[in-house]
Structure formats: structure tokens, C-alpha cells
Amino acid sequence: MNNLKILIVDDEPIARENLEHIIAKEGYQTRVARDGEEAINLLKQEEINLVLTDLCMKGRDGMEVLGEAKQLWPDVEVVVITGHATVDTAVEAMRRGAYDYVAKPFKINELRMIVEKALEKNQLRKQINVLRQQVDSHSGSRRIIGQSAKMHALRETIHQVSQLDCNVLIQGETGTGKELIARTIHELSPRSKKRFVAFNCGVFTEELIASELFGYEQGAFTGASKAKKGLLEMAEGGTVFFDEVGELPLSMQVKLLRVLQERKVMHVGGNQEIPVDFRVLAATNKDLKRETETGDFRSDLFYRLDVLTINAPALSERREDIPLLTHHFLAKHAATGRTVPRLSSEAEQRLMSYEYPGNIRELENIAQRLLITCEGDVVAPQHVATVFGDTDWTPVRDTREQWPTLVEQEKQYILEVLDEVEGNKSAAVKILGIDRVSLWRKIKRYGLENPDA
Numbered sequence: 001m002n003n004l005k006i007l008i009v010d011d012e013p014i015a016r017e018n019l020e021h022i023i024a025k026e027g028y029q030t031r032v033a034r035d036g037e038e039a040i041n042l043l044k045q046e047e048i049n050l051v052l053t054d055l056c057m058k059g060r061d062g063m064e065v066l067g068e069a070k071q072l073w074p075d076v077e078v079v080v081i082t083g084h085a086t087v088d089t090a091v092e093a094m095r096r097g098a099y100d101y102v103a104k105p106f107k108i109n110e111l112r113m114i115v116e117k118a119l120e121k122n123q124l125r126k127q128i129n130v131l132r133q134q135v136d137s138h139s140g141s142r143r144i145i146g147q148s149a150k151m152h153a154l155r156e157t158i159h160q161v162s163q164l165d166c167n168v169l170i171q172g173e174t175g176t177g178k179e180l181i182a183r184t185i186h187e188l189s190p191r192s193k194k195r196f197v198a199f200n201c202g203v204f205t206e207e208l209i210a211s212e213l214f215g216y217e218q219g220a221f222t223g224a225s226k227a228k229k230g231l232l233e234m235a236e237g238g239t240v241f242f243d244e245v246g247e248l249p250l251s252m253q254v255k256l257l258r259v260l261q262e263r264k265v266m267h268v269g270g271n272q273e274i275p276v277d278f279r280v281l282a283a284t285n286k287d288l289k290r291e292t293e294t295g296d297f298r299s300d301l302f303y304r305l306d307v308l309t310i311n312a313p314a315l316s317e318r319r320e321d322i323p324l325l326t327h328h329f330l331a332k333h334a335a336t337g338r339t340v341p342r343l344s345s346e347a348e349q350r351l352m353s354y355e356y357p358g359n360i361r362e363l364e365n366i367a368q369r370l371l372i373t374c375e376g377d378v379v380a381p382q383h384v385a386t387v388f389g390d391t392d393w394t395p396v397r398d399t400r401e402q403w404p405t406l407v408e409q410e411k412q413y414i415l416e417v418l419d420e421v422e423g424n425k426s427a428a429v430k431i432l433g434i435d436r437v438s439l440w441r442k443i444k445r446y447g448l449e450n451p452d453a
């Protein structure tokens with residue numbers, strides 16, 4: 001007997017028993033209800049794959065059973081059976097989501113076929129939902145949260161870069177989600193079905209880096225009781241993510257460069273080169289260009305890694321995303337069954353005014369502390385003040401009075417551009433995206449004839 005459950009609903013005992021006999025003979029699990037009320041109560045207690053219901057019953061009829069079944073279990077299929085078939089009721093049943101509409105007396109083989117097809121659809125729908133949930137839970141693009149212009153641009157860049165099988169350097173401050181960006185690129189790339197291997201270059205000694213990345217032969221060093229593959233071999237066909245690549249020792253930079261050029265690795269203690277195929281993504285919180293100028297990072301490796309660059313914006317550069325991120329972290333860490341507290345406008349304002357040197361990672365820690373501090377349904381400014389340790393902080397009621405007007409902002413922007421190009425108006429109009437006449441009018445309007453004034 002398989003585990004698919006079919007609920008049979010009919011207020012006529014003989015019809016109900018005959019139908020149960022037919023269904024049970026096919027190997028399905030059966031549940032039986034004598035009327036609509038009993039059927040709905042049963043549906044509230046357990047999941048059913050298919051409902052076979054009579055249409056005309058005293059009390060709650062087949063249409064009500066159909067509606068309740070779909071509301072309780074959206075994946076369930078319902079077949080309506082009736083001895084009073086009309087075009088209108090058939091149309092209404094299909095409109096409400098019935099899989100099929102069968103008139104009595106029905107042919108057994110025909111009913112068997114309908115049951116089989118309805119269950120196939122039920123199982124397919126469930127499989128699609130499972131796959132969708134897996135994609136939603138594992139897809140980095142869904143985990144990259146933010147509606148700011150910078151985040152929209154970042155997501156667009158990630159989608160474009162993911163389809164290019166080239167090396168990518170991800171730059172950004174600590175805690176900005178560089179590994180999440182790397183994982184998302186991998187998940188959206190043609191290599192997504194292969195492994196994503198992450199390696200932090202700043203937490204291992206030089207000897208351990210070599211054995212971890214390249215693998216080793218038996219007896220290569222004390223404790224090497226058997227040969228072991230390196231991470232670069234294990235990432236065959238997939239993606240290798242070098243986190244904090246700027247921390248890689250210079251001697252290891254030489255070895256990594258050779259691997260990237262030759263696409264071959266050699267085990268520690270070995271003498272045989274092993275072909276490898278992987279994509280390289282690297283991340284750093286350093287200015288590697290400047291590191292190459294000081295000799296702290298090899299320029300040839302830098303240019304090998306820096307085929308394409310992605311900049312992970314700091315949280316202070318996208319403050320409008322802070323409320324959305326905070327709610328996400330509150331929901332993520334709230335205890336099961338607890339109502340996720342919402343942010344009051346003043347608490348939101350206080351959170352958005354903080355600089356976040358630890359970026360998103362720090363905001364997540366703050367959200368966890370807010371859950372401890374706030375026992376109610378609303379995060380108030382005093383809860384935020386307690387987390388920040390600002391016991392004497394009082395919220396500003398309307399900071400918008402202190403904001404510059406659009407006219408003031410435009411004037412300042414034009415002034416900065418003119419200063420940057422040393423008064424060259426041809427260069428200024430290209431940066432500003434306006435024509436020379438418009439620029440002349442704005443200079444005159446804002447009294448900027450002498451930008452140095």
C-alpha cells in the first residue's frame with residue numbers, strides 16, 4: 001500500500017462503501033466521511049492528497065468541502081461526483097479549483113484513470129513547492145537584502161558576472177557580506193551543480209595553507225598517515241573562494257599564481273601534476289592595488305584575480321536598507337512562536353543614525369540584543385539606547401528640518417564639480433549630464449560665476 005491518502009465523502013452508505021472498495025483495491029489509503037461536516041473536520045486533522053466528494057449532501061455540500069479542502073491544503077486535488085449533473089454546477093466546481101467533475105453512474109475504469117491523473121498532479125505540485133522552497137532557502141540572491149539603489153545595482157552586477165566564467169575580486173569592508181556575494185555568483189553560474197569551496201587565507205600558517213589547498217602524499221610530513229586531496233582538487237568543475245586573499249603570504253602567492261596560470265596542482269611531497277578546473281572568486285578588505293605598490297601583494301597575482309571587480313557597499317552607504325535588514329534579523333533570531341517585534345519610527349531613526357563599523361555583521365548582533373532587551377511587540381527608542389549604551393540619548397522628533405533643500409544640494413553639487421574640473425565647463429557638463437546652456441543658467445541662478453568665491 002502506498003502512502004497517498006484519498007478522502008471519500010458521500011452521505012449514501014452504499015455509494016460510499018462501493019467507492020471505498022474501488023479505491024482501496026488500487027492500493028491507496030482511504031479516509032471516509034458520512035457528510036460534509038465530518039469531511040471538513042477530518043481535513044483539519046490531517047493532510048489529504050485527493051478528495052472524492054458527492055455534490056448534493058445535507059448540511060455542508062460538496063462545494064463547501066471543495067472550498068475548505070483547497071483552503072486547508074492548497075496542493076490537494078478534488079473530484080466532485082454527482083447524480084444531478086448540470087453544466088452550471090460543473091463550471092462552478094471547476095472555477096473553485098476542482099480537478100474534475102464526474103456524473104453518476106460512472107465507469108470504474110474511467111474513475112480509476114481520473115484518480116491516477118489527479119494524484120500525479122498532486123505529487124507534481126508538491127515536488128515543485130519543495131524545489132521552490134529549496135531554491136528560496138539556498139539562493140544567495142534571495143538572501144541579499146536591500147532595496148537601495150546600491151543594492152539593486154549590486155544584484156544586477158552579480159547576475160551579469162555569474163554568467164562569465166572569469167575571476168572576480170570582491171572588495172569591501174569587513175562584515176559587508178563578501179562571501180554571500182561569492183556564493184550567489186556561484187549559485188547563479190553554470191558551475192552551480194559543482195562544489196563551492198571557501199578558504200580563509202588569514203587563519204592558517206603557510207605550511208597548513210599548502211597542505212589544505214594542494215593536498216599531500218602519504219608521509220609528506222609528520223602525521224600524514226595517508227594521502228589527502230587538496231581543496232583545489234575537491235573543487236573540480238566548481239568555484240574556489242579565497243576570502244581575505246590579501247593576507248596570503250608572498251611565498252604562497254607565487255604558488256597560487258602558478259596554479260592559476262597552469263591549471264595544475266602538485267601534492268605536498270608529490271611529484272605528479274594534477275589538472276584542475278575551477279573558477280576563482282577572491283575577497284579582500286584591503287586596497288590590493290596599493291598593496292602591490294608597497295610590495296605586500298604581487299602585482300601579477302593581483303591582475304590575475306582582478307579580471308572583474310565588485311564593490312560590496314558598506315552599511316553606512318545604504319542606510320535606507322537598515323530597517324529592512326533589522327526586521328530580517330529580528331525574524332531570523334526570534335524564538336519559535338514569538339511575535340516578531342516591529343520597529344517604532346524613533347527606534348528606526350536611531351538605528352539609521354549609527355555608523356556600523358562592523359557593517360551587516362554588527363547589525364545582526366544588535367538585532368539579537370534587541371530581542372533580549374525588548375519583551376513586547378514594539379522596539380522603542382529606549383531599547384535601542386540600552387543596546388548602544390546611550391542612557392542620555394533622546395530622539396530628535398523631526399530631523400528633516402535640518403536637511404538641505406534640493407536647491408541647496410544642487411548648488412553644492414555643481415560647485416563641487418566645477419571645483420573638481422578647475423572651472424572647465426566642457427568637462428563639467430559631461431559629469432553633470434546637462435548641456436552648456438543649462439549649466440550657464442544654473443551658474444547664474446546660484447551666483448557661481450566665480451566658483452572659488
